[in-house]
Amino acid sequence: MRVGTLWDKHLAAFWGRIPSTRAAWATVGAAFVGGLVLAVLLWPAPSVSPNPSPSPSPSSSPTAPLNPSPSPSPSPSASPSPTGFDKEAFSIDDPTSKWVVVNKSRPLDPLDYASSDMSDLSPVPNGSWQYMRTEAADALRLLYAAAKADGVTFTVATAERTYGDQRVIYRRWVDEKGQWWADRSSARAGYSEHQTGWALDIYDTDECRLQYCFSRTPAGKWVAAHAWEYGFILRYPEDSVDITGFIWEPWHLRYVGVELSSEMHATGIETLEEFFGLPAAPTY
Numbered sequence: 001m002r003v004g005t006l007w008d009k010h011l012a013a014f015w016g017r018i019p020s021t022r023a024a025w026a027t028v029g030a031a032f033v034g035g036l037v038l039a040v041l042l043w044p045a046p047s048v049s050p051n052p053s054p055s056p057s058p059s060s061s062p063t064a065p066l067n068p069s070p071s072p073s074p075s076p077s078a079s080p081s082p083t084g085f086d087k088e089a090f091s092i093d094d095p096t097s098k099w100v101v102v103n104k105s106r107p108l109d110p111l112d113y114a115s116s117d118m119s120d121l122s123p124v125p126n127g128s129w130q131y132m133r134t135e136a137a138d139a140l141r142l143l144y145a146a147a148k149a150d151g152v153t154f155t156v157a158t159a160e161r162t163y164g165d166q167r168v169i170y171r172r173w174v175d176e177k178g179q180w181w182a183d184r185s186s187a188r189a190g191y192s193e194h195q196t197g198w199a200l201d202i203y204d205t206d207e208c209r210l211q212y213c214f215s216r217t218p219a220g221k222w223v224a225a226h227a228w229e230y231g232f233i234l235r236y237p238e239d240s241v242d243i244t245g246f247i248w249e250p251w252h253l254r255y256v257g258v259e260l261s262s263e264m265h266a267t268g269i270e271t272l273e274e275f276f277g278l279p280a281a282p283t284y
């Protein structure tokens, strides 16, 4: 069952009862980690290190190459990046694609698009009643297990939000903060990554839930350093409101797959708009 606006639900006590899919997850996890290791080892980018950088990501500069193709290509085919990365391997328009780019100038089509192929996020705390697309949910479980192995835990705030959920949330923001602030903090219905099933918000302590100080919590630091290793990016980086249209959201993780997250990490390009050479989307 899908659940809508469940901000106030309590944690489900599900530790230790990962259902009969435990063996399947172990297999999936092993395969994924194996693939990840291979991908990292074989990655052709000269600047990729098999060890993650110990620092988070504030190092990217606005001088990062936005679109490295030197001149208009005579052929309509994709222009490969210097690393040979194929930027057209997946659609950036189709909401069922893990590379879909949704922003204030790229609404979902249809606006009330409802994602499918969803799985709940057990055993991540609060995850039993939150949903993402299955590929993203599987990756989140691996990310959570890795964080936990490092002594870090986090809780799911919200993952998928339907068109109807988002309408309610956006209106609440407008009522409480006014439209200017609402538009920097919450997407209008039909314009939210959460509606695709590829994104989620997490928190560590209650006091830093959906607050900048999340970035200073153990979970905030951990995901800033390691989320890319599991196919996630921090979709709304600091000081990127003029590009993404949204304020810094260190708690908002977007699944794009480990190939793309690794490439973005290696090149230091933090936003999907810059990576794919799309126009900035500061406003609707």
Ligand SMILES: [Zn+2]
Pocket (backbone or CB within 6 Å): 194, 199, 200, 201, 249, 251, 252, 253
């Ligand atoms: Zn979010």
